[in-house]
Amino acid sequence: MKAAIFTVASLSTLMLLTACATAPEIAVDPMAVDANFPPSLVELNFESHGDRLNGHAYLAEGEGPHPTVVLLHGFPGNERNLDLAQDLRSDGFNVLFFHYRGAWGSEGTYSFTHVIEDVASATDYLRANTETFRTDPDKLILIGHSMGGFAALQAAARDEHITCVAGIAPADLGAIANAFDADPASAEGFGAYSDTMQMLAGLTGEAAVAEIMANRETFDTRTLAPKLSGKSVLLIAGDKDASVPPDRIHVPLVAAYEAEPGIDLTARVLSGDHSFSWSRQELIDTVLDWADGCR
Numbered sequence: 001m002k003a004a005i006f007t008v009a010s011l012s013t014l015m016l017l018t019a020c021a022t023a024p025e026i027a028v029d030p031m032a033v034d035a036n037f038p039p040s041l042v043e044l045n046f047e048s049h050g051d052r053l054n055g056h057a058y059l060a061e062g063e064g065p066h067p068t069v070v071l072l073h074g075f076p077g078n079e080r081n082l083d084l085a086q087d088l089r090s091d092g093f094n095v096l097f098f099h100y101r102g103a104w105g106s107e108g109t110y111s112f113t114h115v116i117e118d119v120a121s122a123t124d125y126l127r128a129n130t131e132t133f134r135t136d137p138d139k140l141i142l143i144g145h146s147m148g149g150f151a152a153l154q155a156a157a158r159d160e161h162i163t164c165v166a167g168i169a170p171a172d173l174g175a176i177a178n179a180f181d182a183d184p185a186s187a188e189g190f191g192a193y194s195d196t197m198q199m200l201a202g203l204t205g206e207a208a209v210a211e212i213m214a215n216r217e218t219f220d221t222r223t224l225a226p227k228l229s230g231k232s233v234l235l236i237a238g239d240k241d242a243s244v245p246p247d248r249i250h251v252p253l254v255a256a257y258e259a260e261p262g263i264d265l266t267a268r269v270l271s272g273d274h275s276f277s278w279s280r281q282e283l284i285d286t287v288l289d290w291a292d293g294c295r
Helices: 001-021 080-089 111-129 147-158 171-182 184-194 205-214 221-228 246-258 280-294
Strands: 040-050 052-057 067-072 093-100 137-143 162-170 233-237 264-270
Touching: 052 080, 052 111, 052 205, 067 080, 067 111, 067 147, 067 280, 080 093, 080 111, 080 280, 093 111, 111 137, 111 147, 111 205, 137 147, 137 280, 147 162, 147 221, 162 280, 171 184, 171 205, 171 246, 184 205, 221 246, 233 246, 233 280, 246 264, 264 280
Parallel strands: 067 093, 067 137, 137 162, 162 233, 233 264
Antiparallel strands: 040 052, 052 093
16 A cells, blocks of 8 residues: 555656646746836827827836837737737837827827828937937837838838838738729728727728828838838738738738848748737747847
8 A cells, every 4th residue: 555655656746847847938037126227117198290199118127228119009909019018128128109199099080191100209209208218219119010010111211210120910001002903892891890990089991991092102011112221121921811911911022122132131921810829929039039130
């Protein structure tokens, strides 16, 4: 009987040790932080063309100045990638996250043109408040998801001081305009979808489709290549993305940017849907590896 008990106890111990040996590594928070400049989250708002935009900033530990990411959400902004923001902060980056005009309680009315303008207002705000946020004004980085990726590329093309920009499954409204021409039913579907966006003040489906069609050339991210020369560009696609299909959006965009020799391009296709639901860590690692070269 004692031998049987000993055997069971030994087996249980062996199983416990094996489980511990094969368990995934658990991240451990630092035991101490800089007492004068600890990591923090700061609520804020700033003005864009007369309207107040709400947001918050993840501030990295230390006196800095820190490279700072402007993290841009999509349309309407259900996936906000705040896990990425947290990891960027842990890696020494500040992160500003905000809502565009008319989005999620920010003042004003929502439009795609306003989104691009609001990104410029955000970078102006950071440059005007470098001491408050311990920000390096020469190292501002734009990272956007979906419509935010579209806005990041558009804003970077307009700002010669932005040298690093990333699009995570970035939309291409020029390509969408072409799709509307080829399939009018898709325009009707997009309009109907836009009409459900009660969190985007002032937006109607009719206005959204009309704005895309009226700005099809300006909104075509492929044509931005010459204005992105001299910049580091990261493009990430999900192989199962039904919202921004890689073959229709990512592949042509990569080809256009590869044809511009001045662009330092990094292009990746990861396993994932539009929100990279089952590959979050791979997405974060990809962005962090690229961002390390933007310090």
